[in-house]
Amino acid sequence: MTAEPAGPSPAPAPVRGTVLATVLAAAFPALDAVPVLDRPDLVAEPVLQALRRGDLGDPAHLAVLVAAIDPALADTAAFCAAYDVPAERSANCVVVSGRREGEVRWAAAVVLATTRADVNGAVRRRMDVRKVSFGGHDETVAATAMEYGGITPVGLPAGWPVLVDSAVAAAGPVVIGSGVRGSKLVLDGASLGALPTAEVLDGLGRPVPAAP
């Protein structure tokens, strides 16, 4: 980091990701979204650590917002309807695990809420395991230090592949979990591709099968 040259007037206070943050907030008028590092109390500890160490870019210019929500309305369908968030602007993160040679392998898949992660296809092949299952409640919570309904790709344990559907990366402003049920993160879907172990894949999310 380079030092600012000394000038006649005091350097302006850093403003985090001003323009993008404004765009992000405007995309979700029903959410009261503020810069996440202004409200570190609203996110899970591993999420905060990841943001502070720069997993999603320079913390001084971070264009990631957080919005407190009613945890009673955190289930995806209720959340989207109650806070006017279209499903195509809401991304879900599912944690999966599988075994290979006695070792448990974990991964996360991030897809739009209009789709379901192709767990037994694309995810299983990438993990190179024979069988993939959704992480159970207790083991997922223990492994991630996040609340089950609030799992987010930001701040997952080091080394877990984070598979991001290219539709999420192309979606623009999206809402994702914050590690707790009581808030959501708002960010540019493309920024998830910057996570240390992220891989952006086409066709990761499959259309939700129509109800009979």
Add this chain to the structure above:
Amino acid sequence: MSPPLLLRAADPADAGEILTVQRAAFVTEAQAHDTPHLPPLVETLTEVRAALTDGGTRVLVAELAGPRGGRLVGAARCTVRDGRGWIGRVAVAPDVAGTGIGSALLQRLHDDLGPSVTGFSLWTGGRSTGNHAWYAGHGYLVTGRTADHLGVPVVTMARPVLRGAPDPLASVVVVLSAAPDGPRPDPGEVAAGPLPGELARGALRHGESLRTAALRLAGPGAAFVRPLAYYRTGGDDTPVLATVLVRP
């Protein structure tokens, strides 16, 4: 004669029994959707307790008297946000499902919170066609199809609270006595009325739910009447509501 049903507000001491009934009740939903990870099934005791102490959420429980005291057989919640009531976790113990306990819980939530909200919303499984019909019988219409966090198909439904118009409301309730598999009128016939087999027709009163009005109009002896269908017809200004009822 069935034992008396008690509805009351839940207190934190009920959390364990609520969780137990909820898990039992939602297993059939899990089977219908091929996943054991539905939100009501992954909810923890801590989260149920949190709902019970959350000032914005009303949690009701249903108790049946039994030989060894009361038994908690049902629960339902409603979270109010921005003037809308979000119904959720409507659960009835499997052995007494289908006996009207869920209806009683839902009705009480409608009656208690109806005056303070503009309407009610909920979500239920996309493949839970029985639930769709059941909620339709309580005045809910499908408003959208989406998915939950695992990509399980979900249907959202909403029910307006009919009020604000002069009392009595311009809406009309039609109550029909029909066999369970009897012919159903179509909405156009309902609006034109009277219908063959029509039992009663009257005004929906201020703050009253369709079901409450239907039972009131049907009069004594209709206590066990079960709504089978719900129609809404006519213009937005003068909706005509109809419920088809069956006498047991």
